[in-house]
Amino acid sequence: MNNTPQTRSVKDRLEAGLAARYRRERRFRLYGMLAIGLGMLFLALLFFSILSNGLPAFQQTYMQLQVNFDPRYVDPRGNGSPESLAAGDYGGLVKAALRERFPEVSGRREKRELYSIVSTGAAYQLRDMVKADPGLVGSTTRVWVPADDELDMLLKGHTSDLIEHAGQGIVSLVEDGDEVRLLSTSNDFSNILQAVKHDLSREADKVERKRDQLQDNLQAAQQQLERIEQAIQQARDERKDDARIARMEHQREDEQFRLEDYRQKMARAKSVLDDLRRRTETPGGQEALTKELPSYLVAVDGGLVKLTAVSNTEAIGRVLMPLQSQQDAAAGSWQILEYETPESSRRLKDNALAWAWDLQRKGQLEKRFNTTFFTAGDSREPELAGIRGAVVGSFYTLVVTLLLSFPIGVSAAVYLEEYAPKNRWTDLIEVNINNLAAVPSIVFGLLGLAVFINFFGLPRSAPLVGGLVLTLMTLPTIIIASRAALKSVPPSIREAALGVGASRIQMMTHHVLPLAMPGMLTGTIIGMAQALGETAPLLMIGMVAFIVDIPGGFTDPATALPVQIYLWADSPERAFVERTSAAIIVLLGFLIIMNLLAVMLRKKFERRW
Amino acid sequence: MSNSFSQGQAAVVEGVEVPVAVDKHAEIERSQTETVGEYRVADPRMTCRDVDVFYSGSQAIYNVSLDIGKNEVISMIGPSGCGKSTFLRCLNRMNDTIDGCKVAGSIQLDGRNIYDKSMDVVPLRARVGMVFQKPNPFPKTLYENVAYGPRIHGIADNKAHLDHIVETSMRKAGLWEEVKDRLDQPGTGLSGGQQQRLCIARAIAVEPEVILMDEPCSALDPIATAKIEELIDELRENYTIAIVTHSMQQAARVSQRTAYFHLGKLIEVGETDQIFTQPRHKLTEDYITGRFG
Numbered sequence: 001m002n003n004t005p006q007t008r009s010v011k012d013r014l015e016a017g018l019a020a021r022y023r024r025e026r027r028f029r030l031y032g033m034l035a036i037g038l039g040m041l042f043l044a045l046l047f048f049s050i051l052s053n054g055l056p057a058f059q060q061t062y063m064q065l066q067v068n069f070d071p072r073y074v075d076p077r078g079n080g081s082p083e084s085l086a087a088g089d090y091g092g093l094v095k096a097a098l099r100e101r102f103p104e105v106s107g108r109r110e111k112r113e114l115y116s117i118v119s120t121g122a123a124y125q126l127r128d129m130v131k132a133d134p135g136l137v138g139s140t141t142r143v144w145v146p147a148d149d150e151l152d153m154l155l156k157g158h159t160s161d162l163i164e165h166a167g168q169g170i171v172s173l174v175e176d177g178d179e180v181r182l183l184s185t186s187n188d189f190s191n192i193l194q195a196v197k198h199d200l201s202r203e204a205d206k207v208e209r210k211r212d213q214l215q216d217n218l219q220a221a222q223q224q225l226e227r228i229e230q231a232i233q234q235a236r237d238e239r240k241d242d243a244r245i246a247r248m249e250h251q252r253e254d255e256q257f258r259l260e261d262y263r264q265k266m267a268r269a270k271s272v273l274d275d276l277r278r279r280t281e282t283p284g285g286q287e288a289l290t291k292e293l294p295s296y297l298v299a300v301d302g303g304l305v306k307l308t309a310v311s312n313t314e315a316i317g318r319v320l321m322p323l324q325s326q327q328d329a330a331a332g333s334w335q336i337l338e339y340e341t342p343e344s345s346r347r348l349k350d351n352a353l354a355w356a357w358d359l360q361r362k363g364q365l366e367k368r369f370n371t372t373f374f375t376a377g378d379s380r381e382p383e384l385a386g387i388r389g390a391v392v393g394s395f396y397t398l399v400v401t402l403l404l405s406f407p408i409g410v411s412a413a414v415y416l417e418e419y420a421p422k423n424r425w426t427d428l429i430e431v432n433i434n435n436l437a438a439v440p441s442i443v444f445g446l447l448g449l450a451v452f453i454n455f456f457g458l459p460r461s462a463p464l465v466g467g468l469v470l471t472l473m474t475l476p477t478i479i480i481a482s483r484a485a486l487k488s489v490p491p492s493i494r495e496a497a498l499g500v501g502a503s504r505i506q507m508m509t510h511h512v513l514p515l516a517m518p519g520m521l522t523g524t525i526i527g528m529a530q531a532l533g534e535t536a537p538l539l540m541i542g543m544v545a546f547i548v549d550i551p552g553g554f555t556d557p558a559t560a561l562p563v564q565i566y567l568w569a570d571s572p573e574r575a576f577v578e579r580t581s582a583a584i585i586v587l588l589g590f591l592i593i594m595n596l597l598a599v600m601l602r603k604k605f606e607r608r609w
Numbered sequence: 610m611s612n613s614f615s616q617g618q619a620a621v622v623e624g625v626e627v628p629v630a631v632d633k634h635a636e637i638e639r640s641q642t643e644t645v646g647e648y649r650v651a652d653p654r655m656t657c658r659d660v661d662v663f664y665s666g667s668q669a670i671y672n673v674s675l676d677i678g679k680n681e682v683i684s685m686i687g688p689s690g691c692g693k694s695t696f697l698r699c700l701n702r703m704n705d706t707i708d709g710c711k712v713a714g715s716i717q718l719d720g721r722n723i724y725d726k727s728m729d730v731v732p733l734r735a736r737v738g739m740v741f742q743k744p745n746p747f748p749k750t751l752y753e754n755v756a757y758g759p760r761i762h763g764i765a766d767n768k769a770h771l772d773h774i775v776e777t778s779m780r781k782a783g784l785w786e787e788v789k790d791r792l793d794q795p796g797t798g799l800s801g802g803q804q805q806r807l808c809i810a811r812a813i814a815v816e817p818e819v820i821l822m823d824e825p826c827s828a829l830d831p832i833a834t835a836k837i838e839e840l841i842d843e844l845r846e847n848y849t850i851a852i853v854t855h856s857m858q859q860a861a862r863v864s865q866r867t868a869y870f871h872l873g874k875l876i877e878v879g880e881t882d883q884i885f886t887q888p889r890h891k892l893t894e895d896y897i898t899g900r901f902g
Contacts (some may be wrong), residue, residue, distance in 0.1 A: 422708065492745040496808070498706060500758040501735035501815060510757070511747060 050588070054581030060370035060383060061152040063118060063359060065097040067126060068140040074130055075137055085130050085137070090123035094145070102355060104322055110351060117352055119146040121384040146372065147365065149382040149575035150348050154356055155367055158574055159348050160295075160341035165191075167334040171300060173326055175319075180305050182298065182315045188336060190312040192296055195338075196287050197280050199294070204276035211269040218262040225255045286311040291343035295350050297357075300334035301325050304354045320354035373582065377548050378564065382575030385568070387583050389550050393463055393543070393558030394532060396551060400467020401474060401531050406524050408471070409478030410513075413520075416479070417486045418508060437476035444473045445540025453541060461542040461557040469537045474527035481523020485516035518605030525598040529591050535562040561587050633887045635894035642671075645890045646879035648868075650678040654819055654849045655700060655737075657716045662695055665709035669695050672714075673875045675868060677819065682841060682850045684860035684881070687870035688896060693853045696870070697821050700851065701737035702730050718819075735762050738812035742824040744804035746796030746811070751788055754796040754807055755779060758815040774814055781847075782810035783840050802833025809840065813848065820844065822852040826859065838863050857897065861885050869893045 073092045077084035095115050099105065105114050122145035129143070130136050153159050169186025182189070232248045279287065288309045289296060296307040298315070303323030309316040337357075343349055348356075359365035376386030420426045448469035452458045458465045489512045497507040538544070543559050544567065551558035559567070561583065568580040637645055649656075653676035662670035670692045677683055677700075685693040695704070702723060704710045715722050723733055735758065747754050755775045758764075765771035775792075779785040784806045788799070796807055805825055812820055822841075826834040841850055841863050854860050860867055861881060868878040869892075877890045888894040 492741065492743060493747065495703065495706070495741060496745040496747060496811075499701070499703065499734060499739035499741070500761075500811060501731050501733075501738075502757075502761055503731045506761055510761075515748065 050581050050584055053578055054583075054585045056156050057373065057575075057578040057582035058370050059156075059367040060372060061147040061155045062144045062366060062368050063147045063151070064142055064144050064364040065094070065118070065122075066100065066140060067093055067097045067143045068100075069093065069126075069130065069136045069138060070096070071137055080134065080137065082131070082134075085134060086127070088127065088130070090126045090130075091120075093126055094118055094122050102358075105351075113349060113352060114355065117148050117151050117355060119148050119383045120381055121146055121379075144368075146383045149573055151352070151356055151365070152383055153574050154348055154353070155360075155365070156578075159346055159353075160339040163338045163340065165336040165338060166332050167300070167329065167336065168331055170328055170330055171298075171334055172328040173300065173305075173323075175323075175326060178318060179308075180317050180319055180323075182300075182305070182307075182317065183313065184315075186331070189310050189315045192307070192310045192315070192336070192338075193284075193287060193312055196289065196293060196310065200276050200287075201280040203292075204273060204280060207269055207273045207276060211266060211273060214262055214266045214269060218259065218266060221255060221259045221262055225252065225259060228252045228255055284312050293342055295339040295343055295353070297337040297339070297350065297353065298334065299337060299357070300329050301327060304357060306350050306354070320351055321358050373579070377550050378546060378559070378567070379548060382571075382573050382579060385576070385579060387561065387564060387586060389547055390559050390561045390564035390583070391586070393466075393547070393551050394560045396463035396554055396558060397466040397470060397538075397560055398528060398532060400464055400554060401470040402524070402528060404467065404471040405474045405478055405527065409475050409524070409527075410482050410520055412475075413479050413482030413486060414508060414513070417483050418504070418512075433476050433479055437480060440536070441473055441534050442536035442540060444469050445537030447472065448537060448541045459555050459557070461545050461547070461559075462555045463551065463558050464554045465541050466538050466543055466558075466560065467554075469541055470531040470534060473534065473537060474531050477527040477530065478520070478523050481526070482516070482520045485519025485523070486512060488519065489515045518601055522598045522602045525594055525601070529594040529598075532590060532594070533562055533587065535560075535566055538563050539566075561590075631886060631888065631894060631898060635888050635891045637890045639891045639895075641890070642874055642876075644674065644875045645877040645893075648675050648875070648878045650676045650681075650866075652679055653677055654679045655716065655718050657699075658714060660696070660699060660712065660714035660716060662692070662699060662704065663711040663713075664707070669873050670699075671873045673870075675875060675878060677849060677851055678866070679849055680845060680847070681866060682845050682852060682864040683866040683868060684864035685851065685853045685868045685870060686855075686857060686860050686896070687876075689855075691870040692873040693870045694823050697823055697851060697853050698739075700819070700821055701734050701739055703734075703739065705730065732762070735815045736817050737819045737821060738815065738817035740805070740808050740812055740820065740822045740825050743828050744801060744808050746799070746804050746807050748795060748797055750793045751796050751799075751807065752792040755810050755814045758811060762815055764815065778810040778814040779807075781813055781844065782806045783836065783843075784810055800833070802829050802836060805829060805833070805837060806840065809837075809844075813844070817848065819849045819851065822850060824853055824855060827855060834859070857885070869896065871896070 070093065071078070073090070073096070074088040075084050076087055076089070098114050098118065099111070102114060105111055125145055126143065150159070165188070167184070167186075168188050169184040171182055171184045171188070173183075174181045228248060228251055232245065232252065235245050235248060279285075286309050289307050296310070297320065298305045298307060298317060301323040302325070303319060304321035305317040305323075306320050307315045307317040339350075339353065356365060372384060373386045375388055376384060377389030379385040416426065416429065420429075448465060452465045452468055453460055458468075493511050493515065494507055497511045502510065538560050543563050545557060545559065546567070547557055547559045549556075565580055565583045565587065568576045568583065655677040657673060657675045657677075660670055660673045661668060673696060675696075685697065687693050698704045699712055699716060700723075704712060712724060716724060718733070718736065721728065747757065749757070752775055755778050756765075756771050759771060759774050765774055776785060776789075779788070784803060787803065788794075796804065799807060805828075809820075809825075826837050829837065838859065841852065844850060852860075852864065854863075864881050866878065867881045867884045869876045869884065869888075869890075871892050877884065877888060877893045879889075884893065885897060888897055
């Protein structure tokens with residue numbers, strides 16, 4: 001054992017450094033795990049947000065109506081001919097059915113609100129029913145029609161948060177014409193009063209803040225006015241030209257205007273504030289439940305009463321759903337439904353809430369699987385909108401892309417790999433192909449617009465043009481993947497084929513291409529998956545139009561799934577928010593399937609030489 | 610320079626005793642570059658005259674002239690990098706596949722220069738077949754491997770004829786008995802020795818006149834090697850075989866003529882017996898007795 005100072009220090013140094021090395025490795029592993037964890041976290045967040053937004057869209061609210069196929073509406077010419085049936089007033093049928101269901105609705109405005117709870121597509125549904133079966137004329141049947149998207153949102157809980165308070169005391173009621181007085185033995189109504197006063201005081205705080213803001217604005221405006229006055233005076237003293245003075249006087253007028261405006265606003269705010277403070281500071285008394293406050297509906301005796309005023313002891317309300325009786329209701333047999341979003345902030349008014357409540361109670365309003373989403377094309381009405389048009393458009397586009405890019409890409413790769421001489425030109429081509437793979441896709445859209453649509457005159461918004469543009473985009477991907485696949489075929493196979501006397505083409509087609517095919521297919525599938533998700537180039541060539549019909553061929557105007565998502569994301573209706581996410585789920589589903597296919601293909605055909 | 614391994618002593622080459630003994634010293638000095646020995650034969654199958662091969666400008670073969678006789682086995686030996694594989698590949702124009710490779714001189718098969726513009730390389734490679742160093746069967750069935758050549762050249766009239774060709778070739782290659790009931794299995798599923806015999810069957814399925822073998826046994830174990838050498842001996846009856854080999858015992862066992870290459874030049878050529886017992890060029894003697902190589 002050689003124990004010289006030399007070897008000992010080496011050994012010691014080794015051991016001393018060992019701890020640091022292990023620490024470094026542990027840290028490195030930790031960073032790696034953190035990075036992966038972060039990635040998985042974002043992925044989980046993405047999926048969670050998309051799924052939670054989108055899954056409700058796969059359900060649609062339907063309403064059951066008793067429809068009387070009255071020949072007066074359905075058969076205007078009275079002869080039962082198909083033309084007559086097609087020209088019938090099916091909207092009127094729907095309205096009649098609604099009036100029959102809710103006979104207590106009167107007044108033109110309320111009737112209009114009633115008619116709006118059913119989708120406009122219901123009329124078309126009825127017409128299709130009669131067209132398919134003219135024997136329906138004159139009969140009365142129960143039909144499930146799609147409800148309006150606002151009702152759909154109500155059932156999915158987006159219209160307002162609802163808190164149900166079970167009635168604590170015994171309630172007695174007295175009907176007095178249109179009004180109802182309710183008295184409770186417990187503090188149900190005083191609770192409401194307190195809640196109302198609380199809301200009012202929050203409102204008062206807001207108004208106060210606004211008033212303070214106005215105060216600041218007022219002061220600033222006053223100072224500005226003074227400055228302008230001084231400037232005008234100065235200009236007069238210095239005998240500046242009239243034009244300039246006139247301009248400054250104009251400015252002064254503007255400022256005075258503004259000042260006056262602020263003063264008025266302040267006065268208004270002050271009066272509102274005073275009123276609110278008075279109401280909140282005095283305990284008791286009666287508060288009117290205006291539409292800026294949450295809605296309180298009382299479900300009692302089989303009916304629904306909307307409270308219009310409340311005090312510590314009693315509440316006054318208007319009947320929305322007729323009461324079966326006027327009996328006292330025991331504790332727990334009646335409820336107060338508090339809709340937190342005030343009526344002024346939502347699109348569904350309280351009477352619509354009452355109708356929905358009644359329909360749901362009687363099992364005539366329910367959520368069902370949303371087949372329309374998969375069978376219908378785009379529509380302005382969310383409850384009638386579907387992705388079928390977009391999916392068919394995407395399908396046609398991808399077919400064109402595949403049919404063009406695969407042969408061209410593979411042929412180009414074979415030529416570049418096998419036949420092209422190795423000189424400057426081929427180097428240039430190779431560099432360009434690699435560059436093209438990195439070009440932003442919208443540039444291809446511009447190219448498509450300029451060349452295919454303007455120069456060649458192809459129809460705008462057609463899958464043919466979309467496919468051509470996407471071909472240009474995926475070609476570099478396929479060429480690069482195919483070349484890599486070709487390079488991976490060992491030269492021994494080529495030599496063996498040549499040695500037996502195969503010609504170059506025979507060697508390529510009989511031996512090399514079949515062996516390189518899995519790699520080429522994988523590249524193609526990945527390229528197709530990319531093309532499926534591309535939006536920018538399609539926007540440029542006009543596939544952003546609002547297309548309702550399902551495209552029938554390659555030259556019909558169409559849209560693509562990612563473009564549809566973009567269009568829906570732009571729409572204001574709340575129901576389109578969830579449909580956008582649902583369409584994203586469908587798109588992601590396709591992409592995952594295609595990529596899985598690519599991975600499975602690769603694994604299956606992996607060869608060991 | 611005294612040669613301590615001469616005079617009846619067996620030389621030790623590659624760790625194994627060489628069963629030959631140089632019993633007479635070489636006389637021709639190392640500096641002589643002209644080929645020693647008779648490179649011509651009467652009634653040759655292929656003739657090569659003044660062949661030069663260049664790889665992207667740098668010369669690899671210098672002015673080699675050699676005849677390959679009918680139904681003989683000629684082996685080409687030499688140290689690594691001496692150009693024997695390059696020369697072999699010239700004979701069926703496999704060097705065409707290498708970029709920047711230029712061949713000058715004349716190589717004639719049955720009187721026609723194979724590098725002539727009018728010569729189609731495809732039938733040439735059917736007449737001059739090749740077996741490579743590492744067995745490279747096609748990743749297809751055994752049947753397909755052997756049937757591919759006849760099929761693309763249109764040799765078979767019908768399926769029955771093709772079947773017959775496949776069976777005959779495999780019998781000639783000594784493979785038939787072993788695989789006749791699993792012809793639809795992939796060619797890559799055989800052992801190394803069987804694969805090489807499959808490659809030989811594939812080569813002879815197209816009825817070549819010459820078979821070129823580039824170190825066919827270097828990737829095989831001794832038993833498989835012995836089988837292949839036996840096969841070469843049998844094939845000699847019907848085919849001309851040119852074999853490049855690193856192993857001198859193999860050359861001694863298998864060939865009738867031997868050509869010794871050194872640094873791109875053909876140093877000496879002659880009957881195998883003579884080369885291994887009485888080499889005339891000193892370089893040849895150095896190689897055979899194990900001084901280098």
